[in-house]
Amino acid sequence: MVGLAISLLLLGSAPPAICTAPPDYYQITLVPTRRVPTARLARGTARLTYADSPFGIAVSARGHYRYNVEVVVENLRPVPGGEFVAWMATPDLKQAVRMGPVTDNVRGRTEWNKFLVFITLEPLSQPPAARWQGPVVMRGLSRSGLMHTMAGHGPYEQEPCAVYGYY
Amino acid sequence: MPATAADSVVWRMPPMDMSMPMMPGLEDALPPVPPALPDQQAMGIPAARPSAVVPLADGDTLQLEATLVRRQIGDRTFVMYGYNQQYPGPLLRVTRGSTVVVVFRNELEDPTTVHWHGLRLANRFDGVAGLTQAPVAQGESFTYEVYFPDTGIYWYHPHMREDMQQDLGLYGNMLVQPDQDHYYGAVNAEETLLLDDLLLDVHGLLPWGDASPTHALMGRFGNVMLTNGVTDYQLSVPRGAVVRFFLTNVANARTFNVTFGGARIKVLASDVSRYEREVFVESIPIAPAERYVVDVYFEEPGTVAITNAIQAINHFRGEFYPHVDTLGMVTITDEAADPDYGEAFRVPRAYADVTAEVDMLREHFDRPPDKELALTVRVQNLPVPIMMAMEIDTLYVPPMEWNDAMPMMNWLSTGSQVTWIMRDVDTGKENMDIRWEFALGDIVKVRIFNDPKSFHPMNHPVHVHGQRFLVVAMDGVPNRNLVWKDTAVLPVGSTMDLLIEMSNPGDWMAHCHIAEHLSAGMMLGFTVHGADTRP
Ligand SMILES: [Cu+2]
Numbered sequence: 001m002v003g004l005a006i007s008l009l010l011l012g013s014a015p016p017a018i019c020t021a022p023p024d025y026y027q028i029t030l031v032p033t034r035r036v037p038t039a040r041l042a043r044g045t046a047r048l049t050y051a052d053s054p055f056g057i058a059v060s061a062r063g064h065y066r067y068n069v070e071v072v073v074e075n076l077r078p079v080p081g082g083e084f085v086a087w088m089a090t091p092d093l094k095q096a097v098r099m100g101p102v103t104d105n106v107r108g109r110t111e112w113n114k115f116l117v118f119i120t121l122e123p124l125s126q127p128p129a130a131r132w133q134g135p136v137v138m139r140g141l142s143r144s145g146l147m148h149t150m151a152g153h154g155p156y157e158q159e160p161c162a163v164y165g166y167y
Numbered sequence: 168m169p170a171t172a173a174d175s176v177v178w179r180m181p182p183m184d185m186s187m188p189m190m191p192g193l194e195d196a197l198p199p200v201p202p203a204l205p206d207q208q209a210m211g212i213p214a215a216r217p218s219a220v221v222p223l224a225d226g227d228t229l230q231l232e233a234t235l236v237r238r239q240i241g242d243r244t245f246v247m248y249g250y251n252q253q254y255p256g257p258l259l260r261v262t263r264g265s266t267v268v269v270v271f272r273n274e275l276e277d278p279t280t281v282h283w284h285g286l287r288l289a290n291r292f293d294g295v296a297g298l299t300q301a302p303v304a305q306g307e308s309f310t311y312e313v314y315f316p317d318t319g320i321y322w323y324h325p326h327m328r329e330d331m332q333q334d335l336g337l338y339g340n341m342l343v344q345p346d347q348d349h350y351y352g353a354v355n356a357e358e359t360l361l362l363d364d365l366l367l368d369v370h371g372l373l374p375w376g377d378a379s380p381t382h383a384l385m386g387r388f389g390n391v392m393l394t395n396g397v398t399d400y401q402l403s404v405p406r407g408a409v410v411r412f413f414l415t416n417v418a419n420a421r422t423f424n425v426t427f428g429g430a431r432i433k434v435l436a437s438d439v440s441r442y443e444r445e446v447f448v449e450s451i452p453i454a455p456a457e458r459y460v461v462d463v464y465f466e467e468p469g470t471v472a473i474t475n476a477i478q479a480i481n482h483f484r485g486e487f488y489p490h491v492d493t494l495g496m497v498t499i500t501d502e503a504a505d506p507d508y509g510e511a512f513r514v515p516r517a518y519a520d521v522t523a524e525v526d527m528l529r530e531h532f533d534r535p536p537d538k539e540l541a542l543t544v545r546v547q548n549l550p551v552p553i554m555m556a557m558e559i560d561t562l563y564v565p566p567m568e569w570n571d572a573m574p575m576m577n578w579l580s581t582g583s584q585v586t587w588i589m590r591d592v593d594t595g596k597e598n599m600d601i602r603w604e605f606a607l608g609d610i611v612k613v614r615i616f617n618d619p620k621s622f623h624p625m626n627h628p629v630h631v632h633g634q635r636f637l638v639v640a641m642d643g644v645p646n647r648n649l650v651w652k653d654t655a656v657l658p659v660g661s662t663m664d665l666l667i668e669m670s671n672p673g674d675w676m677a678h679c680h681i682a683e684h685l686s687a688g689m690m691l692g693f694t695v696h697g698a699d700t701r702p
Contacts, residue, residue: 049643
């Protein structure tokens with residue numbers, strides 16, 4: 001079993017006796033892709049909390065939310081010769097960041113508007129690469145990624161999507 | 168009927184993003200309240216002057232009057248409201264620990280009051296209509312004794328129909344000077360910045376709702392940015408100057424993300440105190456009614472823009488896009504600042520006296536909350552297309568609404584269709600049915616959850632009257648650098664833990680400071696029992 005611990009999402013040494021969970025609403029559920037048989041029963045979450053900030057909310061100079069991302073996975077059974085690595089990427093995959101091996105709780109930071117969090121199976125023998133080589137084992141999309149055009153939906157049902165570049 | 172010419176005022180559609188098609192079914196829809204606007208043809212209205220600095224010593228008296236004024240906004244002129252015919256209202260400069268008398272007179276047709284935001288003053292002078300005083304009718308007066316127990320930047324504004332009265336220009340700052348040396352580091356200059364926005368179209372000011380506010384869903388976002396009441400705020404400083412800005416957000420609904428064109432920013436203080444430690448930041452996200460005190464280092468000569476830089480949302484396209492508003496311009500001259508405070512700027516200071524005060528409450532940080540609130544909304548009788556659009560839109564609700572992405576839908580919603588709710592989780596009571604009772608000296612932990620699964624969740628700047636509080640945790644993450652606040656913004660889906668020090672007896676209110684949310688019910692009452700022992 002790898003990375004089975006559910007961590008308290010607390011920084012520092014003395015967690016308070018009473019704590020609330022990070023905002024469930026923006027948590028990213030990681031879903032197995034079924035491409036790796038030992039991972040079919042895996043479950044996982046990428047939890048978002050605001051980066052440290054004197055303002056309560058954390059935003060960049062351009063107005064992006066700044067998130068701490070923590071990946072927590074259960075039931076991801078090890079594969080000989082391979083290791084599970086967590087990544088974050090923009091939805092078009094043009095930008096990607098290697099968060100690290102899923103040996104414990106993997107943490108990262110992002111300020112992308114919409115992003116993917118995913119886990120791949122990488123060959124153990126090779127040094128860490130900038131892009132993944134192995135199959136995607138689990139994946140999830142930030143809640144913001146669910147936001148899509150209203151053309152063709154609801155009150156805009158008659159609005160032709162193609163006019164706005166959607167097909 | 169307020170100071171309006173309602174008979175001659177007709178509704179006009181709010182300015183829209185023309186890249187987005189009009190929502191079918193709403194072409195002829197109008198808000199279900201009559202429109203209201205100060206009579207733009209009124210004769211003999213004096214032109215407003217820029218805000219004057221009014222130094223006041225302990226025991227001094229100030230005459231303050233609310234009247235109609237003629238305001239220049241860009242290259243257009245409107246009849247608006249003003250305190251002492253100034254925009255913003257006069258800047259009261261006082262010293263911590265002093266009390267001044269303000270004899271307020273209302274010459275507007277609208278009844279009004281003056282609330283002294285953030286001051287822990289005597290309850291009867293808090294200016295809350297219906298709770299601490301009767302509204303001040305036209306031609307009537309009310310005398311306030313305004314006590315300044317804490318150093319920092321504060322502001323005054325009406326506590327009736329803020330959505331209209333405040334938006335029309337009724338706001339001003341109070342700068343409370345420290346009564347000790349070296350309270351902050353040394354700087355070359357000090358500036359107060361009141362940030363606002365105003366909603367205009369080609370015909371002028373977009374009317375407000377007469378009996379109840381429009382824009383009840385998201386609050387009224389303006390499309391013209393005002394800094395200290397003007398569209399072209401300018402400042403000139405010598406090269407290498409460290410300038411202290413006292414920022415106040417007086418907008419109805421907009422949270423700004425303020426930058427100084429890449430110049431380095433250090434945040435020192437917020438609403439009611441300094442931080443435990445100064446912190447370097449890239450920008451200052453400031454929600455309605457919040458204040459921040461920052462030092463900015465203008466190292467190189469040239470010109471930089473003060474901006475509101477956000478990731479806006481286009482709901483129709485389902486996309487974020489970067490958006491920048493210019494709030495002002497700073498010219499940095501070639502002449503060198505004298506003295507040069509650059510070295511001192513680079514070293515963030517720690518304020519042991521703030522930490523010592525916070526330490527006295529630290530035992531309360533981790534205990535279970537005394538009160539729990541859930542923030543939500545109820546709607547009724549909204550047009551069907553709006554209900555449909557909201558249904559498909561709620562796949563993603565952003566933590567903060569930085570822009571009004573649905574101006575038509577927002578405009579059509581009024582206080583009669585939208586009820587914004589603070590619900591006491593233990594009792595199920597809502598809004599002003601909540602009347603919490605505390606004793607003077609109580610330290611009360613309030614946990615507030617901003618429910619993301621309502622019809623239209625939104626961020627809320629929560630303001631507590633008459634007291635000060637610490638935000639000890641956000642989403643379970645303890646806050647490591649505390650500051651005393653009176654207003655704190657809660658993003659959608661988040662939970663914040665406030666530790667409120669019940670230091671001031673009386674009947675008080677806590678509410679959302681989005682003006683339209685307040686009008687749509689989002690307030691509760693609490694009483695602090697005990698004798699008033701202030702000087
Ligand atoms: Cu609100």
